[in-house]
Amino acid sequence: MKRLLAAVLAWPLSALAAEPVTSAVAVPAAGGGIGAQLTQLVLGLLLVLGLIFALAWLLRRVQRAGPQQGQLIELISSRALGPRDRLVLVQVGNEQILLGLTPGRITPLHVLKEPLVLPESTQPATPEFARRLMEALGQQKDKP
Template sequence: MKRVLWALLALPISVMAAEPVATTAAVAAPVVNSGIAGQLTQLVFGLLLVLGIIFFLAWLLRRVQQAGPAGKGQVIELIGSRALGPRDRLMLVQVGNEQILLGLSPGTITALHVLKEPVPVPSTSEKATPDFAQQLLKILGKDQKDTK
């Protein structure tokens, strides 16, 4: 397979390197056209090779990131977040048994308060279905339990 690929890539180079025989103008014309065709072929193969390398590296990067630590084994967990403005927000973070209220602004993170008792976190196992979705399911005649 590699030999075929190298032969295809080397073909346009060998066509460009060959000097045309100038016997007649009619014979010389196809050689010039094949030189342009060779250049276009080389350009297309080069482009495909670069795109292939880009997609391979993107795939490899995703695989390496997935191999990192799992989300359940994390010590720090984000409990909630609230935007205060376009660039400022409040975040409630749990570290072990402590919950810390953080203020985030561009370039700074400030610990605002350490909570003595952790705020109870509602379970996320039961998803809330929006009103529109419930109405649509009624119209379609489907039960909510079927949508899981």
């Protein structure tokens, strides 16, 4: 009955085709068990996760490859004043501007006559809490 229905539905399309349509209906394989379906599901999931990680890696690489030397506006420093307010020091060309950022407004506060030179630190600054936490974890590792 299914083959007859498939042949009737495919008949108008067979008139347009160069070759005659045979009434071959795809029948699912009866030999696959639940283990095969589970394996196929896991492999498909791993494939999708791998694709997501590969695209994320590629996106990061493309964003880093952007023109670094051609930047006209550079963020020099930033300081949070509250949960939604900050002070930002930006450099535009040879001029440094102190900006106040609020959720609805960006206000220029001061244009510096002489650009500030930030000292190059040899090691990244670690906040006090993070440093003490690392010390405490290091001491606990030593103790059995």
